[in-house]
Amino acid sequence: MDSKQLVDLVAKACDDKRAENIAILDMKEVSLMADYFLICDASNERQVQAIAREVKEVAEEQEVNVKRLEGFEQARWVLVDLGDVVCHVFHRDERIYYNLEKLWGDAPQLEVRL
Known part of the structure; x- marks a missing residue:
């Protein structure tokens, strides 16, 4: 699985747990840390944990x-x-x-496909 397929999989996992404001930053030209940052949020701690747990489980399944x-x-x-x-x-x-x-404002933001 390449990094683009992985970020799409992660975006779907976040969406499945009702993450809000999902954003994908293409980091390839601005950082050596990763190809993509996926950023999302939730309104409470339990939902934050549910989203993170789902990302972990979906990744491990793959x-x-x-x-x-x-x-x-x-x-x-x-x-x-x-x-x-x-x-x-x-x-x-x-x-x-x-x-x-804003911190990584040089990174292009990609369309989130769910």
Whole structure:
């Protein structure tokens, strides 16, 4: 599975758990960390955890190695590192505060296809 297919899979997993404001940043030309950042948010901690758990489970079903899962217990900003794709699941308030889309403003934003 290439990184574009993986980010599409992750977007669908987020959408299936009712993530809001899903955004995909193409990081290939601006960072060596990952090919794509997927950013989404939820209105409460339980939903943040449900989204992150779904991303992890869907990735593992496709035999994609989950390198790191950080922030799950606090559920304010959960990072799911899948190598070429990094999924950021925010509590809505934290997303507004950190504003990754502006921080990585040089990265083109892709259309989310569900």
